Amino acid sequence: MLKFLAIGVLRDRSRSFFPILIISAGVMLTVLFYSWINGYTIMLIEENARFETGHVKIITRAYNDMIDQKPFDLGLMNVSEKIRTLSNEYPQMHWQPRIYFGGLLDLPDETGETLSQGEVFGFGVDLFSDSFEQDLLNLKEAISNGNLPTKQGEILISQEIAEKLGVNINDKITIIGSTMYGSMAMHNFTVAGMVRFGVQAMDRGAVVVDISDVRTFLDMEDSASEILGFLPVYDEETTLKIAASFNEIYNDETDEFSEVMLPLKKQGQMEFLLKTLDERMGMFIFIFIFVMSLVLWNSGLMNGIRRYGEIGVRLAIGESKGHIYRSLILESFLVGIVATIIGTAIGLGFSYFLQYNGIDISSMMKDAKVIMSSTMRAQVTPASYYIGFIPGVIASVIGALFSGIGIYKRNTAQLFKELET
Amino acid sequence: MVLIKINEMFKSYPIGKGKFTALKNIDLKFEKGEFTGIVGPSGSGKTTLLNIIGSLDVQTEGKVEVMGNEVKSLSAKQSSRLRSEHIGFIFQTYNLLPVYTVYENVEFPLILLGMSAVERKKAVSDALKWVGLTDKIKSRPAQLSGGECQRVAIARAIVKKPSLVLADEPTANLDAENSHHILKTMKKLNEELGTTFIFSTHDAKVISYLKRKITLVDGKVANDEIINGG
Incomplete structure (x- = not known):
């Protein structure tokens, strides 16, 4: 059945090309945005550590x-x-x-x-x-x-x-x-x-x-x-542990000249900045999933109307509504996977380009008071390779879940009549 | 052996505050191996009757038993299984899946039945031999003539060797030559495999092949006669 569905998806461009195009574009943006935010975060941490905060x-x-x-x-x-x-x-x-x-x-x-x-x-x-x-x-x-x-x-x-x-x-x-x-x-x-x-x-x-x-x-x-x-490589958890153990021994609240250790995250506005960046990334992924789901829902509905004939035949042949619904979801899953691979590859290409070349933002930084490099770069991490799968596959499957509900709402005879017209 | 039993069956559809009764007090029995046509003008209830027999729709009143299964009491899953295992459909507009080849279209019902690839290959080859399309297995529906498309539809309907084939106006879109060819094919299947065929039609060419003719007028059985010595 999987092979049968895959053949159908590959040969029917409206079932594959349009959703793949939409999802790939979205995944590409997600990967690029993630790598960009990542680059910004790492740059923010490293620049601040080097010049100001240490780890x-x-x-x-x-x-x-x-x-x-x-x-x-x-x-x-x-x-x-x-x-x-x-x-x-x-x-x-x-x-x-x-x-x-x-x-x-x-x-x-x-x-x-x-x-x-x-x-x-x-x-x-x-x-x-x-x-x-x-x-x-x-x-x-x-x-x-x-x-x-x-x-x-x-x-x-x-x-x-x-x-x-x-x-x-x-x-x-x-x-x-x-x-x-x-x-x-x-x-x-x-x-x-x-x-x-x-x-x-x-x-x-x-x-x-x-x-x-x-x-x-x-x-x-x-x-x-x-x-x-x-540290040889910055690790937030290690710095928090070291700081906690140091402060337990040396930080004396009654002595203003006792020593206190501040981990990078707890210095200045770093915690707020890092949290904000995490939230922005989460928000971007959520918005992407939401918008893509709406687009793919709509596309799924259009496709469903176009495929009423096929669905009617499949019902007549003896396929159950549940099986058809599941097969539509499976199809969307396959499309989501393929589109995500394509989108991730393109997104990584752009991310690597920006990692090595960067963008000069010195003209925007003339009055900046924060320690930040005037060349912004993306940073590809292992997560850049799989982050796109979350919105790509979820949006595709949610789109199919919504649009496929129509199959359940119509009774079999109605679908069959639409087949005849 | 009685394949289908219909007793005092009515089928109504709600229209606004009232209702439209498409089938009225139908009493019919179909034996295994019949080659029967349900004839009548448009709107006489032929397709509705086929849909109920094929468990795609249910009656409003009365009793319909298909191969021992009371249609109204079947769950959606059970009626799907009944269609999948025992009933083949042939449509006026062929309704082949356009992105698949002839072979794949015919193979599809067998995939649903969970048959192995080897079994499927043999069954599809046999079915395509029956309809004389072994040279077109890689063609897509768009590359076939209307007659060839209908022969593929027949192959798809009979590939799982169902007890019953329901054909809704199967020759309506075909010219005389193709119509006769299709009807001969179905007749041959009926005689050699013992498959029961029930047609809805108002095509005179079909009527000449029938063993039994049931005439519907305004949703009622106006006439039920054995012809051609059937």
């Missing part, structure tokens, strides 16, 4: 209360010892101290007078121990001019702020700020290179300096604003 982050409770201001004076002390302890307790993670600071970049002329000044946001990261931070911040690729710092006293500044203030490679600049204890601080640096991260929030005014220089500059011996922890 987990350790800070003091006091720092956490004012985290938006990044108050390094409320940062962590005895960082070397802490990192040794963390590496022993959570060996699966890599730990990196960071200091975030704000300041004024001053470019002097040859007489030492200020030529230009601008606000900058500084990253104090470990540039020399190993290449972990360089890789994490993608510094080698981000260099747009000059080189990476090779010794202490060198600084990287964003291309945008360099152009704005007229800073050139090898220029001596001064960063003016305040120390951990509130007194004024100034430190001279040599510009080793300029960077363009492709993240508008960073490109507007970031400077990157080795953490040892920043410690000297801000009087933060063996201190850090934050310690970031990174």
Whole structure:
């Protein structure tokens, strides 16, 4: 019977071509949308992890209360010892101290007078121990001019702020700020290179300096604003477990300088963003199933009218209404499967294209305050290969379920009469 | 052996607040092996009577027994099984499934009966031999003449070797030559396989082949006669 139905579906284009066209298009959009959202989610997680949140982050409770201001004076002390302890307790993670600071970049002329000044946001990261931070911040690729710092006293500044203030490679600049204890601080640096991260929030005014220089500059011996922890591959569940176990031991509500670990998901608006993305995806799939079901229901009704003759003959030959109804559903299932395979293949093609090429959205990101890449890419995951089957097959079968009800509502003699006309 | 028994049967249809009675007080018996025509003008109730015998419809009053089964008491599934196992239908407009080949059209009733592929192949070949269409097995209905289409319809009706074949105006769309060819084929099947044929017709050509002729007028049996020495 299955073969008989398959032959009918293949030869009758109105039973196969139109539904396959509709479902394939919908599945293609679902796969593309899913991969796109996926790419966006992964990008959001990775960019934020690299620049801001880590997969987990350790800070003091006091720092956490004012985290938006990044108050390094409320940062962590005895960082070397802490990192040794963390590496022993959570060996699966890599730990990196960071200091975030704000300041004024001053470019002097040859007489030492200020030529230009601008606000900058500084990253104090470990540039020399190993290449972990360089890789994490993608510094080698981000260099747009000059080189990476090779010794202490060198600084990287964003291309945008360099152009704005007229800073050139090898220029001596001064960063003016305040120390951990509130007194004024100034430190001279040599510009080793300029960077363009492709993240508008960073490109507007970031400077990157080795953490040892920043410690000297801000009087933060063996201190850090934050310690970031990174898993080899981000896994939400693991980060939540690690954070829970850490907080149980170290988080003391009575001590504002006790340490607290924040998993990525619980930082800023990440939880809300990730939840919203999940909801949007679910909503898209639901809307797709609903709209496709309506279209296929209508198409099934039209097809049913066209096939009254066939249905009447099949009843006369001795096929039961139930059997005919089930065979229509089986047909729709087969059509759904074929259409989903086609739609998935096309959707994956587009998704891979967008994964490798991406779309430049920098013009839309000029005033963006969130850390987000200015090239948006899709990301194909194993789920991209099967996500389309849910709406594709369900919509097809629901369409047939509704349109086939007509067979039950008409009595056999009526169907038979319609056959005769 | 009595195949069909109809006693004091009425069939009415609701029309607005009233009703239209298509068949009135029908009393008939059909024996196995009959070659019977139900004749009468359009609207006399011929097709309605065939539908009730074929368990596609049920009577309003009276009793109709087909091969020992009271039609009105059969569930939808039981009447489907009765049609599937014992009754073949031939239609005025052939009603072949257009996307399938001649072979597949004839094979379809056997698929419903759950026969194996080997059994189906033999039965389809035999049926197509009977109607003389072995050279057309791969053709689609659109590639056949009207007469050939009706022969395929006959093959489809007899392939499962049913006890009863109901034919509703089988020659109405055929020319004289094709009509005679079809009727000869059915007559041969009736004589050699003992299949019971009941026609609804008002075609004079058919009448000359009948063994028994039942005349319906305004839903009543006006005449029931044995002819041709049947």
